[in-house]
Amino acid sequence: MAAGAIATVVLLSIPPLPILAAPTAGIDAHLVFAAHAAAIAMLWLLAAVANVARARFFSAPDIDGMGFAPASPRIAPDVAIVQNTLEQCVLAAVLYVALATLRAPYATGMIPNLLVLFCIGRAAFWIGYRFGAP
Numbered sequence: 001m002a003a004g005a006i007a008t009v010v011l012l013s014i015p016p017l018p019i020l021a022a023p024t025a026g027i028d029a030h031l032v033f034a035a036h037a038a039a040i041a042m043l044w045l046l047a048a049v050a051n052v053a054r055a056r057f058f059s060a061p062d063i064d065g066m067g068f069a070p071a072s073p074r075i076a077p078d079v080a081i082v083q084n085t086l087e088q089c090v091l092a093a094v095l096y097v098a099l100a101t102l103r104a105p106y107a108t109g110m111i112p113n114l115l116v117l118f119c120i121g122r123a124a125f126w127i128g129y130r131f132g133a134p
Contacts, residue, residue, distance in 0.1 A: 034100035038093035
């Protein structure tokens, strides 16, 4: 958690790379920018869902889905990752839109750095969940 806190402070205190810079024109451009950032974040959700689908395909107890039986221990961690990723994606998407609507000049500019933090956090969670959650 300390490493995450330090990374957050550092990334939120530096300007984004020029290629990731937020638009300077009207609210519509800011909202489009926020929507694009949210779509990138949602790619993590797509990957997590695809991972569960892949795991189910190779697991006889799970092939029919969780509507008929709880997830087996084999895919339960992957299902938990999907749930957590969904929750984080919703929070991120709402935050990006909220920042895009603020009149402060730096607000939309924070979105790329927040998206980088989101991607780092998702990767760390996905890798570490199986080893550190219990």
